[in-house]
Amino acid sequence: MATPAELAFERTNLDEAQLGHLQRLLGTWGILADLSFSDLVLMAPMAPTAGDPHPDGQELVVLGQMRPSNSATVVQHDLVGQTAGSSDWPQVVLTLQSGEASRGEMLLEVGEEPVRLHCIPVRCEGTTVAVLARLSAGAGRRPGHLERTYRDVFDRFAVMLSQSSFPFPSEEAATEEAPRVGDGVVLVDEEGRVRYASPNATNALHRMGMYSQIEGRRLTDLGIEESAIEWALASALPVVEEVERRPDVTVLLHCIPLLEREEVTGCLVLMRDVTDVRRLDRLLLSKDAAIREVHHRVKNNLQTISALLRLQARRLPPGGGRVALFEAERRVRSIAIVHEILSREPSDQVPFDEIVTSLIRMAEDSVVSRHLTFEVTGGLGEVPADVATPLAVVLAELVQNAIEHAFPDADADAGADAEDGAEGSEGRGGTEGTGDSAPQSSGYIRVHCASGGTTRRVEVIDDGSGLPDGFDIDATQSLGLSIVRDLVRSQLDGTITMQNRREIDPALAGTMVTIELPVQVAQPIGQ
Numbered sequence: 032m033a034t035p036a037e038l039a040f041e042r043t044n045l046d047e048a049q050l051g052h053l054q055r056l057l058g059t060w061g062i063l064a065d066l067s068f069s070d071l072v073l074m075a076p077m078a079p080t081a082g083d084p085h086p087d088g089q090e091l092v093v094l095g096q097m098r099p100s101n102s103a104t105v106v107q108h109d110l111v112g113q114t115a116g117s118s119d120w121p122q123v124v125l126t127l128q129s130g131e132a133s134r135g136e137m138l139l140e141v142g143e144e145p146v147r148l149h150c151i152p153v154r155c156e157g158t159t160v161a162v163l164a165r166l167s168a169g170a171g172r173r174p175g176h177l178e179r180t181y182r183d184v185f186d187r188f189a190v191m192l193s194q195s196s197f198p199f200p201s202e203e204a205a206t207e208e209a210p211r212v213g214d215g216v217v218l219v220d221e222e223g224r225v226r227y228a229s230p231n232a233t234n235a236l237h238r239m240g241m242y243s244q245i246e247g248r249r250l251t252d253l254g255i256e257e258s259a260i261e262w263a264l265a266s267a268l269p270v271v272e273e274v275e276r277r278p279d280v281t282v283l284l285h286c287i288p289l290l291e292r293e294e295v296t297g298c299l300v301l302m303r304d305v306t307d308v309r310r311l312d313r314l315l316l317s318k319d320a321a322i323r324e325v326h327h328r329v330k331n332n333l334q335t336i337s338a339l340l341r342l343q344a345r346r347l348p349p350g351g352g353r354v355a356l357f358e359a360e361r362r363v364r365s366i367a368i369v370h371e372i373l374s375r376e377p378s379d380q381v382p383f384d385e386i387v388t389s390l391i392r393m394a395e396d397s398v399v400s401r402h403l404t405f406e407v408t409g410g411l412g413e414v415p416a417d418v419a420t421p422l423a424v425v426l427a428e429l430v431q432n433a434i435e436h437a438f439p440d441a442d443a444d445a446g447a448d449a450e451d452g453a454e455g456s457e458g459r460g461g462t463e464g465t466g467d468s469a470p471q472s473s474g475y476i477r478v479h480c481a482s483g484g485t486t487r488r489v490e491v492i493d494d495g496s497g498l499p500d501g502f503d504i505d506a507t508q509s510l511g512l513s514i515v516r517d518l519v520r521s522q523l524d525g526t527i528t529m530q531n532r533r534e535i536d537p538a539l540a541g542t543m544v545t546i547e548l549p550v551q552v553a554q555p556i557g558q
Contacts, residue, residue, distance in 0.1 A: 038092055038112060045077050052160065053075070053095075053154040055202050057094070058202070059202050062287075063095045066184050070165070071095075073153070073163055074162050076092075076127055089124050090114060091119075091123060093112060130159045135148050140256045146168060149189075150165075151164075151193060187296070187297075191290055196290045210301035215302035216228070216232055217299075221297055224247055224248050228246065232300075235303070236250075236255075239280055258272070271407075279306065327370075329370045334364075334367050344356035369381065369416070371389075372385055381415070384411060387407055387411075387478060394430045394431060403473070403474050403475065404476070411481075430476060430478065437493040437494075438496070444470070477492045484550070487544070489545075489546040492530075492542070525547055
């Protein structure tokens with residue numbers, strides 16, 4: 032389905048200014064539907080084309096349709112995008128040609144009662160660019176003081192439409208919490224005195240502590256700030272403002288000036304009691320702050336544990352015990368990185384690319400005895416928090432495994448004094464089994480991430496010594512690779528493969544580790 036803007040661009044001769052005028056009307060005309068208790072249809076003349084059955088240019092296209100929220104609809108079908116000729120909507124064509132409002136009746140469905148039709152010209156800078164058709168049932172609502180007032184206000188808006196003064200140039204599309212007619216209406220005159228207050232508006236004023244008779248009086252006389260109303264009357268522009276009468280009462284005001292021939296004749300004030308909404312907002316902010324604080328404390332605790340492990344490792348003599356403590360310390364730091372990011376933005380989704388950057392920086396800091404180039408390409412975007420933690424541990428483990436065993440002479444700070452028989456040596460060829468394991472003066476480790484289709488893919492590639500012949504990750508005795516394998520398969524429901532790059536291209540050296548995760552696992556429940 033094309034948008035109103037697309038319909039207008041493709042099928043009419045409207046220029047940019049006229050199109051913007053109609054878009055602002057479509058963003059705010061819910062007020063008009065409620066004030067008139069009627070369905071509204073916005074129609075514009077189509078641009079004539081070769082072979083057009085209506086060469087006079089009076090074929091019409093429906094750009095928008097709005098139903099009232101306080102009355103039954105009379106137009107059961109969606110008309111947006113449909114086209115019609117003069118014979119289908121003769122009253123609309125009459126209004127387009129004359130530039131004057133007109134009234135009549137039309138039959139929407141065969142066998143149904145005719146509906147009343149009120150056609151209002153929509154002008155932009157004095158030019159009639161469209162027609163607002165108001166359709167209402169023959170019987171309609173039983174008229175009362177409220178109905179008469181609302182319809183009178185609608186008629187004033189209809190005059191503004193025909194005089195190019197509505198919608199306002201600064202008017203924006205209504206948001207979800209913007210007040211509507213059903214929330215409460217206060218009508219004031221050009222001097223700011225209240226001429227009418229709807230029952231819902233009266234209830235909102237009562238919550239603000241105003242119980243006196245308000246009709247004929249100014250709100251300031253009753254102790255309520257009315258700067259928004261004063262500004263709307265003075266500037267002839269709509270104003271939205273929140274009024275806090277007491278700490279526990281908040282009312283949102285939308286003040287719309289009523290004009291006639293560019294003179295302000297009054298103001299329509301829509302009122303919505305948003306006390307409960309603001310209370311929920313404060314609770315959500317408090318909850319977010321609490322969640323951030325929890326992640327911050329978890330990160331601090333993990334960093335404390337990491338520091339204790341490092342301190343204890345440095346007190347041990349070189350050997351397997353010292354290496355094991357440094358390995359545990361690095362894994363704890365990987366988890367802490369995830370909680371550090373969550374402490375900044377508590378969400379079900381975590382920007383994993385930031386985690387990758389932090390993990391690579393941590394790996395770079397650990398290399399002290401030779402030059403290694405680290406590279407990150409691609410990206411995973413956001414992943415669920417419960418996926419980010421095990422995936423971060425997996426990635427850190429694979430990068431560190433490449434540092435220590437793809438490049439045997441690349442001693443690392445945290446256990447860089449790992450001996451040939453230390454943990455993880457079975458995961459790489461070391462000095463055996465490859466024939467291309469002579470120490471190199473430099474090397475590179477590349478992490479490539481990609482997301483698309485039904486999978487997310489992470490690759491860790493190096494140009495080091497490669498894997499020993501016959502290597503099988505399922506048979507490895509390395510604790511690090513066992514952790515990687517089990518996390519990928521059990522917690523991430525993914526697959527992992529490790530292979531020498533020479534199997535892909537005999538000219539390539541080193542190893543490529545590929546991890547694939549199903550996208551549905553990397554999304555929060557409910558998506």
